[in-house]
Amino acid sequence: xxxxxxxxxxxxxxxxxxxxxxxxxxxxxxxxxxxxxxxxxxxxxxxxxxxxxxxxxxxxxxxxxxxxxxxxxxxxxxxxxxxxxxxxxxxxxxxxxxxxxxxxxxxxxxxxxxxxxxxxxxxxxxxxxxxxxxxxxxxxxxxxxxxxxxxxxxxxxxxxxxxxxxxxxxxxxxxxxxxxxxxxxxxxxxxxxxxxxxxxxxxxxxxxxxxxxxxxxxxxxxxxxxxxxxxxxxxxxxxxxxxxxxxxxxxxxxxxxxxxxxxxxxxxxxxxxxxxxxxxxxxxxxxxxxxxxxxxxxxxxxxxxxxxxxxxxxxxxxxxxxxxxxxxxxxxxxxxxxxxxxxxxxxxxxxxxxxxxxxxxxxxxxxxxxxxxxxxxxxxxxxxxxxxxxx
Amino acid sequence: xxxxxxxxxxxxxxxxxxxxxxxxxxxxxxxxxxxxxxxxxxxxxxxxxxxxxxxxxxxxxxxxxxxxxxxxxxxxxxxxxxxxxxxxxxxxxxxxxxxxxxxxxxxxxxxxxxxxxxxxxxxxxxxxxxxxxxxxxxxxxxxxxxxxxxxxxxxxxxxxxxxxxxxxxxxxxxxxxxxxxxxxxxxxxxxxxxxxxxxxxxxxxxxxxxxxxxxxxxxxxxxxxxxxxxxxxxxxxxxxxxxxxxxxxxxxxxxxxxxxxxxxxxxxxxxxxxxxxxxxxxxxxxxxxxxxxxxxxxxxxxxxxxxxxx
Numbered sequence: 001x002x003x004x005x006x007x008x009x010x011x012x013x014x015x016x017x018x019x020x021x022x023x024x025x026x027x028x029x030x031x032x033x034x035x036x037x038x039x040x041x042x043x044x045x046x047x048x049x050x051x052x053x054x055x056x057x058x059x060x061x062x063x064x065x066x067x068x069x070x071x072x073x074x075x076x077x078x079x080x081x082x083x084x085x086x087x088x089x090x091x092x093x094x095x096x097x098x099x100x101x102x103x104x105x106x107x108x109x110x111x112x113x114x115x116x117x118x119x120x121x122x123x124x125x126x127x128x129x130x131x132x133x134x135x136x137x138x139x140x141x142x143x144x145x146x147x148x149x150x151x152x153x154x155x156x157x158x159x160x161x162x163x164x165x166x167x168x169x170x171x172x173x174x175x176x177x178x179x180x181x182x183x184x185x186x187x188x189x190x191x192x193x194x195x196x197x198x199x200x201x202x203x204x205x206x207x208x209x210x211x212x213x214x215x216x217x218x219x220x221x222x223x224x225x226x227x228x229x230x231x232x233x234x235x236x237x238x239x240x241x242x243x244x245x246x247x248x249x250x251x252x253x254x255x256x257x258x259x260x261x262x263x264x265x266x267x268x269x270x271x272x273x274x275x276x277x278x279x280x281x282x283x284x285x286x287x288x289x290x291x292x293x294x295x296x297x298x299x300x301x302x303x304x305x306x307x308x309x310x311x312x313x314x315x316x317x318x319x320x321x322x323x324x325x326x327x328x329x330x331x332x333x334x335x336x337x338x339x340x341x342x343x344x345x346x347x348x349x350x351x352x353x354x355x356x357x358x359x360x361x362x363x364x365x366x367x368x369x370x371x372x373x374x375x376x377x378x379x380x381x382x383x384x385x386x387x388x389x390x391x
Numbered sequence: 392x393x394x395x396x397x398x399x400x401x402x403x404x405x406x407x408x409x410x411x412x413x414x415x416x417x418x419x420x421x422x423x424x425x426x427x428x429x430x431x432x433x434x435x436x437x438x439x440x441x442x443x444x445x446x447x448x449x450x451x452x453x454x455x456x457x458x459x460x461x462x463x464x465x466x467x468x469x470x471x472x473x474x475x476x477x478x479x480x481x482x483x484x485x486x487x488x489x490x491x492x493x494x495x496x497x498x499x500x501x502x503x504x505x506x507x508x509x510x511x512x513x514x515x516x517x518x519x520x521x522x523x524x525x526x527x528x529x530x531x532x533x534x535x536x537x538x539x540x541x542x543x544x545x546x547x548x549x550x551x552x553x554x555x556x557x558x559x560x561x562x563x564x565x566x567x568x569x570x571x572x573x574x575x576x577x578x579x580x581x582x583x584x585x586x587x588x589x590x591x592x593x594x595x596x597x598x599x600x601x602x603x604x605x606x607x608x609x610x611x612x613x614x615x616x617x618x619x620x621x622x623x624x625x626x627x628x629x630x631x632x633x634x635x636x637x638x639x640x641x642x643x644x645x646x647x648x649x650x651x652x653x654x655x656x657x658x659x660x661x662x663x664x665x666x667x668x669x670x671x672x673x674x675x676x677x678x679x680x681x682x683x684x685x686x687x688x689x690x691x692x693x694x695x696x697x698x699x700x701x
Contacts, residue, residue: 052466059498063469065455065466066465067466070470070471092456200427203449205441209443
């Protein structure tokens with residue numbers, strides 16, 4: 001059914017359709033609307049679930065760790081400082097192979113304090129072992145949450161999934177969306193049947209001390225499973241399309257890449273703006289395109305290679321930095337082409353940090369700057385006059 | 392899983408000889424029985440009982456991190472409620488003194504305030520033993536530890552123990568008790584009572600650590616008893632905020648009797664001035680909790696130094 005919904009409301013409704021038994025969260029802007037809405041849904045008796053109001057994000061993540069370990073599908077959401085506070089638990093959940101599903105309403109990291117969107121939060125925990133997916137719009141955010149439970153809870157996967165959606169831009173934006181029916185979701189997403197759980201009839205020890213004889217294999221196993229996730233996600237995407245009648249999710253999305261000379265690589269809502277710019281430039285004969293990264297972890301190396309290998313110029317557009325080095329996505333895209341015979345000229349641009357508005361002109365500027373030589377780490381829409389003031 | 396000797400915490404783990412915590416942990420789970428799920432903070436108990444691929448536990452047991460067992464236990468309890476299995480299952484969250492009174496206090500406070508039906512146990516060996524005897528919030532006054540060493544300018548830990556039982560009481564925890572590995576039957580009686588009560592419960596068990604306290608390993612039981620008999624570790628019970636029971640001391644022993652066996656107090660044992668200060672802590676406890684055999688005098692004078700309590 002098509003309806004006009006705020007992004008947070010829409011995600012809460014999608015989560016309701018997935019029937020989690022335990023929800024725990026701590027308020028943080030701009031995630032708050034999601035769990036407020038879920039609290040209302042439970043208060044109105046529209047979802048049978050335990051809602052645990054905790055005293056910090058560290059505990060929010062720990063509560064869902066405990067509930068999933070007890071065999072109950074669970075949900076939490078966070079953002080920015082909250083994700084960093086729970087970072088220790090984030091790594092722990094992945095290492096314990098517990099399919100927790102969490103929304104991250106992406107937001108900048110302090111200092112300076114800033115509540116607006118960028119991707120520094122999710123990028124900072126990229127090595128934890130979580131599957132990380134990025135939504136371009138509210139519809140995709142809905143769809144990715146439903147897919148996330150299928151991916152994380154698959155018996156051969158058993159890993160947590162973080163669904164990233166740009167703070168405010170998507171969480172507080174309004175969009176006409178097609179909300180799936182309960183029947184559709186039920187037919188796509190079976191009840192959670194854990195491979196292992198805390199059960200008095202079959203007492204297991206979870207989270208033991210592991211010495212150097214065993215630790216490497218545990219990390220290796222998570223890494224190997226990420227290869228299985230790469231194989232599973234396209235299958236889930238196809239099945240989702242059969243059930244719900246639209247394509248959503250997947251590893252990457254190629255937008256007007258055929259014959260493209262200049263291609264932007266990006267994640268999240270900026271892809272929507274970029275598509276508009278592409279349509280406009282294409283109408284003027286410019287051969288431009290977009291490669292949207294939907295799945296950031298596992299990083300779809302082969303799919304990206306295939307999509308970009310014949311493109312002359314690539315611009316990696318990024319809402320995060322790795323201070324003291326090149327930005328994470330730029331480094332990773334370049335590493336794909338290391339030692340390969342065919343490689344685009346790959347440039348990197350930092351954009352939209354701390355919610356700096358990304359306009360049509362910002363995107364046009366990126367295409368304009370792409371020349372014969374690679375550019376590393378140029379900032380778009382930087383205000384030089386502010387830097388002088390600071391100095 | 393069939394457990395050795397019928398215990399749900401079996402032998403063969405790697406605890407030190409004379410470990411008070413290992414003794415207490417077994418007593419606890421023997422009472423709560425097979426329908427128990429335990430969330431355990433990082434610490435000695437976790438390390439010596441679950442070194443992969445072995446485990447001493449005959450009940451479902453989970454360790455996540457140092458400070459979050461209370462939150463993990465909250466999630467377990469919420470999940471059991473969702474499954475309709477809470478009534479038949481005891482959920483325990485357990486930790487050492489650092490995991491309880493320091494790094495884990497926030498999660499514990501949240502768990503208590505939310506009123507989860509969970510029994511929290513603090514195995515109090517009065518320092519961070521797992522990492523090499525560093526001072527915790529439950530380290531006693533003038534204890535020598537690796538981070539409160541004795542020196543020209545230092546007599547050891549400068550602060551008294553954090554009053555965790557009273558902190559629990561202030562949260563409205565329905566049942567709060569202290570216990571000691573020197574009194575095994577008393578531990579079991581209190582665990583039994585705790586699990587008969589719905590809601591949050593807190594039991595703090597004094598567990599000697601031969602390594603950190605620097606005493607002979609065969610003295611664990613005697614030293615634990617001496618802590619109680621001197622008044623330094625009063626055995627008390629609070630129900631619904633009221634002090635309802637104390638273990639009376641038929642013969643109160645001077646604190647030297649307890650201190651003299653332990654290397655952590657070696658620097659003060661020959662110093663009458665320091666002994667006097669430790670004795671004052673014991674005397675305060677004796678008066679405050681009415682540990683003498685005679686009835687409590689409600690008009691008993693309050694101690695001068697209010698910092699040196701419990």
